[in-house]
Amino acid sequence: MFAPPKRPAHYKLSRAASGFPAFGPAKGDSTRARGLLNETETVEAVSGSAAPGAGPSVETQSIDTIRTLAMDAVQRAGSGHPGTAMALAPVAYTLWMRHMRYSPRDPAWFGRDRFVLSAGHAAILQYAVLHLTGFDLPLEEIRNFRRAGSCTAGHPEYGHVDGVETTTGPLGQGVANSVGMAIAEAHLAAVFNRPGHSIIDHRTYVICSDGDLMEGVSYEAASLAGHLGLGKLVWLYDDNRITIDGDVDLAFSEDVRRRFESLGWHVQSVGDANDLAALDAALEGARGAEDRPSLIIVRSHIGYGAPNKQDTAAAHGAPLGDEEVRLTKEVYGWPAEPPFLVPDAVRGHMGRQVRRGEKLAAEWGERFERYRAEHPETAAELERRIRSDLPGAWDEDLPSFGPDDDPIATRAASGRILTALAPRLPELIGGSADLSGSNNTLIDSPNFSKDAPEGRNLRWGVREHAMASVANGLVLHGGIRPYIATFFTFTDYARPSMRLAALMGLPNIYVMTHDSIGLGADGPTHQPIEHLASFRAMPGVVLLRPADPEETVEAWRIAIERRAGPTILVLTRQKVRHLERAAGAARDGVGRGAYVLRPEPGPLQVVLLGTGSELQVAVEAAGVLETGGVSARVVSFPSWELFRAQPASYRDEVLPPGVPRVAIEAGATLGWTEWVGPDGAVIGIDRFGQSASAADNFTRFGFTAEALVARALDTLAAEGPA
Known part of the structure; x- marks a missing residue:
């Protein structure tokens, strides 16, 4: 199974069991005014272990905790993107607290919903939510956002933090990744689910930005998703009208709703990112659109609450500044100090996701055991595929080829x-x-x-x-x-x-x-x-x-x-042509990156290296050299990377030091000096080709036995007598 550094075994089946409080969508908390905050909500007694008192609801406190963690982390790092996290804190809260199925203590649980932050510049939003919902992400990592040695990189990186499903940052990539996740879910459900056993049944949620939707890859992916009717795919589009250069109208004025409707998507709009009830309703509406993917257009305000920077490009890609952070916290009714404040009420409220997730994963595990009892072979196959193990005898039917076969x-x-x-x-x-x-x-x-x-x-x-x-x-x-x-x-x-x-x-x-x-x-x-x-x-x-x-x-x-x-x-x-070689030479040699295809007939004088179709030219040239009394070895070189990974003893065995070398490959010559040495030669092509037959092209650009023989002789002559 594949597993990037710092990540445990990629997928496992949860067998944990734990209870949790009753779970269901909460009522909407619409205490926020539309647009820039103009009320002065207060958070009473939120320092230390005190309870919130009579201030705003714990939901509002939770959302403001996400916002202030984002501001503080970016400010301490000296770089980052606070504005989107501040704007979308209610969206992330609603999604992670009310709709998504996941287990913070078993982040690789296969039955979980997938979440992709395609707007990867808002990484601190995801980190804050992961920390608060109980994932293995200590507050110290939030403090060390963007710093060397921290797992909280400037953009989310797969394998660094549990709960980050993919690496994002280059805009458009995350939304396209999500289409793959939705295809995988649909395919595996069709293959493995049985009547009464919906083992594969989860959704893929995405937060994306104006920039994502401007990138061409997002259009390609959205078009494909609509064509395939991926009903368990939901994109939440952050319509904040701001880019790095300024207002989005500078370069983007299309009707996004109509575009996605024409692509076969179910489209809804939420007029205010702070309206939790509207967000709830839209997410429920997406759940009901089972025959097509869903886009939820969420109107937000970048840098929400910042009195001097909300709705401006200044809130996008730089710290707000100490004074603006102080003023924004004042607008929220939040203490200016200490930074990185997480009220106990918030930690308790959002931390309940641990117990909820344990129960969800345990219930899924129990369903899987019932499934296994009725369909043992199918269950075993699903487990094998989740582990990414290869089945026995997987290569038994591979075809064999030999020198007597037709080209x-x-x-x-x-x-x-x-x-x-x-x-x-x-x-x-x-x-x-x-x-x-x-x-x-x-x-x-x-x-x-x-x-x-x-x-x-x-x-x-x-x-x-x-x-x-x-x-x-x-x-x-x-x-x-x-x-x-x-x-x-x-x-x-x-x-x-x-x-x-x-x-x-x-x-x-x-x-x-x-x-x-x-x-x-x-x-x-x-x-x-x-x-x-x-x-x-x-x-x-x-x-x-x-x-x-x-x-x-x-x-x-x-x-x-x-x-x-x-x-x-x-x-x-x-x-x-099918090349002649010693029995088993390809099986061992290709895996090592390079190997001796044609040994030298006498004391070694020159080594000819080739890849792909040009290797047969090297074989022909070696024959010509042999008739002229020059002993040449032919080395097949299918993979530089695999050969580079071999021990020096093997590399020297294939390419003996001090022996002249000439390489031939129908590609750019860049890099070949590593293998032929500073005194070796390369026949390659460092210009664009032409419209002509393959035979004419190879002749014109010098990929012939005659040209290789001449280059080998020139190289030998330059070396001088032994």
Whole structure:
């Protein structure tokens, strides 16, 4: 199972049992005036252990505690975003106290509702709520917001704080992640629920901002969610009319309600974020819209209560200032000192979520035991998938390839491999961005849809960015292992989400075909050049560029077995030959990142390194060199990252120090010096390609045996006599 640093085992089934007070939606507390606070509510006796007295309700105190924690934390950090947290404190309170199902003591409980703060700049809002509702987040971490060594980063980071379901900050990503979580819930419910046993039955809630809805990925994701009718997905849109540059009207004037209605969403509006009764009603209305996702447009006031900064950009991305914090607390009727004040009444009130959550998780665990008793095999399979364990003999049906087989493209080999894996790994679900036939990613299953949520083929349409971000949500939800595909050059549309997958350590599988100028006549717009180098530079990624079908089998094996970080399979459009190698060489060698494909026939003089389709050029060149009396070794180099992780002894065994090296790869040469050394040579391409056949492109740009032989001889000559 995958588990990022500082996080316990990602998913577990709760068996805890505990009682809790009766739970139900509270009556609305509408004591706040609309817009800027103009009353002088007082909090009586809130310091130390005293009770609130006759001041405002404990709900109002709780909301103001969230607000003041946000102000104080940002002020102490010297940076941050207080305004949104101040505005949305009532929204977060209503959601976490009255509607969401979760267990602070069992944060990975599988039956929980998921919450995504897509407006990640408001991280302190989530941290404050997590602290107050009893998650393992001490007040000291709130005090150390944004500081080195603290788990309370400036934007929420998955794996750092229990209750944070995904890393957000780049706007639009969280809302798209949430679509993946909702797809996962719908699919798992269709596969595992049985009559009388609704084991999978939870919702995904999101707080999003104007900025989220301006980002293109949010439109792609919202369009897909509406098309799929994801009825358990709820976005709460913070309509505060302010961006960093000023009023939102500077750049955003569309009718959001009509846009989402046209996308097939159920849309409601709440005129004031402080109206708890209206928020309650809207959330209940969303629950009733079972056939489509819901958007709740919440009109809020950024920096709520700040007498000089409310409803201005000054409240967005900087501390309010000591004097403004003091004045705002005065407006709230809150003591100016001490900072980070949490009244005992608030701690007791919001802390009741611990007992409530324990009971919810325990009740779910009891239902699961009844489910297990009636459906033991199905229950065992669900548990396996929650744990992310691989089933026994999962790779038993992988195809085998050999040198006597006809040439095929590695993308075609990948399609055959995926077809073999799909029945053995029912958690595999995915597809291509409208290129299924080209990427070879369809499996024997229905298409996932609102009428067939058990389907495993995801039809993404031409939505590469959402595809990658939604895939992150699928993994984060649990029980699903997604694969996604497109042309390698179109990763440019998906890169932000792929980067976040790497940052979170998610084991996504990316099937990227049409990997070079070998794509041919579609031309330079479709021919990747810099892409290999760019992903090799991305931390946490393992990129594999297999040379033939046998290496492609092993690349898939690595991708399936990885549990930390994404794997990119970079595959050819054009056919490649099946290369000769020692028995078992690919199985062991691909997993090590590089291995000797063709040993030198005599005392080693030069090493030829290659990846992908160019490895066969290296084999041909070695043969030519041998006839000329030069002893060359050919090294297959499918993965820099895996080879870099090997012991120095193995690396020196494959690439003996002091022996000249020449590499060949149809991509940018950047980075190859690490492997060929300062005196080695690289045949690559550092310009854009052209519209021509694959054969013409490889010849024109020097990816031929003749060119490689010449470069090898030049390198040997430059080295001088031994």
